[in-house]
Amino acid sequence: MSPEASKEGNDLVVVANRLPVDFTTDDDGSISWRRSPGGLVTALEPVMQSADGAWVGWGGAADVYADPFEADGMTLVPVTLNEDEIEQYYEGFSNDTLWPLYHDVISQPAFHRQWWDAYRRVNRRFAEAAAAQAGTGGTVWVQDYQLQLVPAMLRELRPDLRIGFFDHIPFPPYEIFSQLPWRRQVVEGLLGADLIGFQRNGDAANFLRTVRRVTRHSTRGQVIMFEDDEGRPVREVRASAFPISIDSRRFDSLARQDSTRERAAQIRTEIGDPDIVMLGVDRLDYTKGIRHRIKAYGELLDDGRLTVEEATLVQVASPSRENVDAYQELRDQVETAVGRINGEFGELGHAAIHYLHHSYPPEEMAALYLAADVMLVTSLRDGMNLVAKEYVAARSDEHGALVLSEFTGAADELNGALLVNPHDIDELKSVIEQAARMDPKEQRRRMRRLRRKVMADDVAKWSSSFLRTLEEMPVAPVAPELQDDDSQAPGVELVEALDRLAATDGLVMVATDFDGVLAPLVDDPSSSRTTPRSARALARLARRPSSQVRLALVSGRDLDTLASLSHAPSGTLLVGSHGAERGEVGADGVVRHELELTEGQASLLQRITEGLEEIAGRHTGVWVEKKPTASVLHTRRSTHDGATQATEAARGLAERLGVGALEGKDVVELQVVETSKGKAIDALRNELGAKRVLYVGDDVTDEHAFAVLTSDDVSVKVGGGETIARYRVSSTKSVGLLLEHLARAMERHKRS
Known part of the structure; x- marks a missing residue:
């Protein structure tokens, strides 16, 4: 199929590893198919049917070639995989590298270069199939971890x-993800999407942090910014949580049918009419906590807290990835445990566990x-777990109790479940x-709360929320040439002030803060960099005669860090x-002007540092930076x-030690030598003999600098908040524009 756009193509194309059907080859060589189970199929089928969309995916068998065909109200577009690709791309890289890595390394991932090569090759094939199927300006929705390279490949093929992209499984913290040798390529593949969806807010936060660590893109909240070589924004990518759900009304309707209720009663009879039926429904996967569940249940029987006459466990374990060694081993372990417990506790007519593979x-x-x-939903790690929601949707009778692992995405939403840490077997036993033993009134109270959530937030709401957000994302460059962007350009009054500054007969000092002014604020301070536009403007100003202009960077950063991150001109x-x-x-580098501390100041600084480190140790994400005269x-x-x-505690420490606390954006600095940006600006002005000063800052600490400026100087505040500065601009991009304007104005003034 050609990857070129077709106006006759589909407006919506879903790309997933699997089609919602399985292919089989009959004895006569003909190809047939049957519907395949799975949470993704359950979640997306209603969306595809209503949108009359196309689904691109693999049919589940090797070397099966088939043309697109219609099934269940959808156009299905098969992608062919050979046996080697199934082994290396699917069983290998997807399920023996990414799956364990993304599930907190419950099982050790394997890293093989030939698997990675197959993963790239197959992702390219999926991308080309989707590009050929989508109509001009259409929407493509890529699903899950097997296809993380497809978004960037698809953007290359079809920028229209x-x-x-939606990630159905957890996205791990950077400290785990960083083990992947191809971490940068995977992140860049995902960033080909306009919108990246995750199950939980924590997963989106993990991804955003990873972007900051492995790329040079800046982030603002949930948005990742792409800029060209000129520092102009060209594209935005949003990473947000969109918790997936189920077709709630379908399960509710099924459960209300007389035939379903009769079958439920029949099931209870077939398993011996116990007082308490416990149910586990899972793919046979080591992340699902099946072994922990069976162990806890067996110990409850052993302790006598439950008996086989009153209770039984029905465990449905759907076959999963049976060609992968870890799954074969898990099946053996589960079946051995089931056999042991049934042999030890089972009686005629009363099995302890009914195991259904x-x-x-x-x-x-x-x-x-x-x-x-x-x-019983006792997953060790789960992106969402739709089984928990299916159970709730089926319980229109408002009976039943849900035991839910706190390590599932569903735990964030299902307020009314009994949450449990499945690693703690004693806690798991107590919660089971x-x-x-839960009172029927308590069951109803909890189930009503659960059903309100599940029935309101169904799969239709999930898909419409994601697709609506995707539709709102800009696909063209987010801004034209910045100099034509009125929202970023300095206002008329500021431009006139800059022109007057450029015409000064005497030395002008151009001073700015660094973070939030020359460089965007980022969560990882070590990744801060001067924007390309500001860097070029500063270089132009630095080429002016020293009798006309001198540059100064005034920051809370220590001197060496400021020099290394800013790359300021000589x-x-x-x-x-x-x-x-x-x-x-x-x-040849930075020439320092050293400031020596007295013995008393050095001792006090050590006490400050120890006190702040003790405070930081009590709060996640808080850390201490040591400076020559402050911490x-x-x-x-x-x-x-x-x-x-932490901020309150630092203020208290400053008060106890009798030192000043200088507060800025997300920082508290305790000093043993009283300094401020205002004193620094005054000192520099006097030393240089500067006639006029431009100062640009964004922080509370910059107000000290604004305060020492005269009416002939130019003070500029970046961003919102109260200020005594005379002028205001909106962002670091605006700073680049005003410095660029000043450089041009000074060059014109020299020529005149």
């Missing part, structure tokens, strides 16, 4: 498309849910027993640590409550 249609699942008094004066450090950029508590990476508590 809106591209979404099958998949079942929705009608039978609805009956099983109705038959179960307790639903609590569910089994001759730039550097003020670090809010004025406690001084230096100048020379041809700084950074709270930007912490939660709101953690940052507030």
